[in-house]
Amino acid sequence: MAKFLFRKKQSVADDRQLQEELVNKYFDELDLRGAQNETGDDVEFNADRVYGRINAALDYAEKKTAGRSKKWMVAASIIAGFCISVTAAYYYRYALLDRFDPIASKQLVAANGQTVNFTLADGTKIWLNAGSKLTYPETFRGEKREIRLEGEAFLDVAHDPAKAFIIHTGKVRTQVLGTSFNIKAYANESFIKVDVLSGKVGVVTPAGKTKSTTTFLTPAEEVVFDKDKLSIVKNKQVDVSVLSRWKDGELMFKNMALPEVLNAINRHFNVTVKADVNLARCSITANFTNVSLENIMKIISKLVKGKAIQKGTVYQLKGRGC
Missing domain, CATH: 3.55.50.30 (Phage tail protein beta-alpha-beta fold)
Structure with missing residues (x-):
């Protein structure tokens, strides 16, 4: 019985790997970004149809062939025959991968009276202040590294010019490539504050019902977003080293x-x-x-x-x- 379960788990793991290979192969071989239909118009990408076809390919290959290499050839040939015309469909690659093999979401909590430090999968170091919660993926996939923060954290982001690092704090989005900064966004305070120690940070804040504005910060600069008034104040010559001393227990x-x-x-x-x-x-x-x-x-x-x-x-x- 145990041997049967092991083989079943191994089969599931092989299918997941094959699914990911199929998705990547599908998008690598099709130049979908500039494709159009016969009338010259862009065609909407239907993720459900692609998802269904890939699963059907796997089922068909499982029934008709023996061996992983043959299974790959049959599934790949079926997917290759399914043509889609879209604009910028390259970006749907990761949406499909998330459908096949979702990445687990984890949480890190610092209770009142304590601080916590942690290193993410990409090497980014995070210090979490008391009364804070961080939600992050087990590993990063695609062209973005995204996390969610409630409370206060100091981040030393691992530099990766190909993958922007994005921190979501309510309606405010902070985006960097590699830098160190302090971000404060407690639910019981009327503001969200971002202070930069090194590098460059872009803070996207709502400016109305449909508009948003981006404020760029360099070392020793700070932006304070008023959550009620939807207004921002940018300050310079801020002593970030002092306000982030909490991460050292001070x-x-x-x-x-x-x-x-x-x-x-x-x-x-x-x-x-x-x-x-x-x-x-x-x-x-x-x-x-x-x-x-x-x-x-x-x-x-x-x-x-x-x-x-x-x-x-x-x-x-x-x-x-x-």
């Missing part, structure tokens, strides 16, 4: 708005710190690395000219303001 802030500082403290210590509305415009510059939460609250209270009232694990900051 807790440093430089001219950072108090609400953003408190959110970082909440995630770092897994507590709840709130502040009165009149303190929202205060900014904080401080190094709280290896400082206890109690002492941090004392320092912040002095900076906002007020006090922190504690009720269990909840702190409420009150003061005159800055």
